[in-house]
Amino acid sequence: MIKHVLIVGLGFMGGSLAKSIKKYTGIKITALDINEEYLNKALEEGIISKGIKQVDCNIDADVVFICTPVGKIIDCIYEIIPYLKKGCIITDIGSTKKLIMEKIEKILPDDMYFIGGHPMAGTEKSGFTASVSNLFKDTSYFIMPIKNVPNDIVKLFIDEIIIKIGAKPVIIDYNLHDRFTAIISHVPHIVSAALSNFACSEGPDAIQYAAGGFKDTTRIAMSQTEMWKDIVISNKETIKELLLKYSEILAEFISYLDKEDIKSIEKFFDDARMYRSSIE
Incomplete structure (x- = not known):
């Protein structure tokens, strides 16, 4: 039975996770963050039972969630391992695996278990004050246990936390996960940022007239640079491959314009509308 979790990193994702666990389970929550304001806010709201700025003593946590940027996850786990008990489940929420x-x-010691995790949820917002308790409801949550994790440990983690916060667990190979997230998250973010930079460089005066379409398409470009620089570097080979394929699609569309190929242009938009409507 999971009675106590430690959440490392109380920003938007870590804060949302804390609020979800508090709302939907009876699990005790301790939070670790260098931001004292976040810790005090979470304590005032009754979200966490204890807040700490550093680990300097043993922590009796059954599960540890690492909610830091991807580039800091390994170092964070390495530093915290000596303070964790035998049988502890360590997990993360990183976008690459x-x-x-x-x-x-x-x-990782043989008497501890690592279950890679990645909730397919989030916004461009940041910080504990922006976090919400229903962020994970009806969203996919990728689960990737390493080889030494028994099935009953994975089931315990899924049944007592993931399902209770409203997420839909998906057990997946980490290589396939990284490709999927590159397709549906990493490349779209780069494209969104590229469109923002393009519009600014080509027509900065036009930006003031931007309406729903432009704002919706570029919304995720407002996400934190600290998080995204780590993501794109850690998944660079897959991202590069997919960006090259994406550029081929743009080049093909340019050829339709050059030829005034109306049928191909129509098919381009019709196919896109059909694919997009299938995920509503």
Whole structure:
């Protein structure tokens, strides 16, 4: 039974996770963050039972959620391992997994378990004050246990936390996960940022007239740079491959314009509308 969790990083995602666990379970929550304001706010709201700025003593947590930027996850786990009890489940919420999973398998003691995690939820917002308790409701939550994790441990983690916060668990190979997230998250973010930069460089005066279409398409470009620089570097090969394929689609569309190929242009938009409507 899971009675106590430690959440490392109480920003938007970590804060939302804390609020969800508080709302939908009876699990005790301790939070670790260098931001004292976040800790005090979470304590005032009754979200967490204890807030700490550093780990300097043993922590009796059954599960530890690492909610830091991807580039800090490995170091964070390495530093916290000596203070955790035997049988502890360590998990993360990082958007890429290959580098993390392969390194964790080398440093994790045999009496602890790592279950890679990635909730497919989030916004461009940041910080604990923006976090919400229903962020994970009806969203997919990727689960990637390393080889030594028994099935009953994975089931316990899923049944007592993931399902209770309203998420839909999906057990998946980490290589496939990184490709999926590159397709539906990483490349779209880069495209959104590229469109924002393009509009600014080509017509800065036009931006003031931007309406729903432009704002919707570029919304995610407002996400934190600290988080996204780590993501794109840790998944760079897959992202590069997909961006090249994306550029081929743009080049093909340009050829339709050059030829005034109305049928191909119509098919381009019709196909896109059909694919997009299928995920509503």
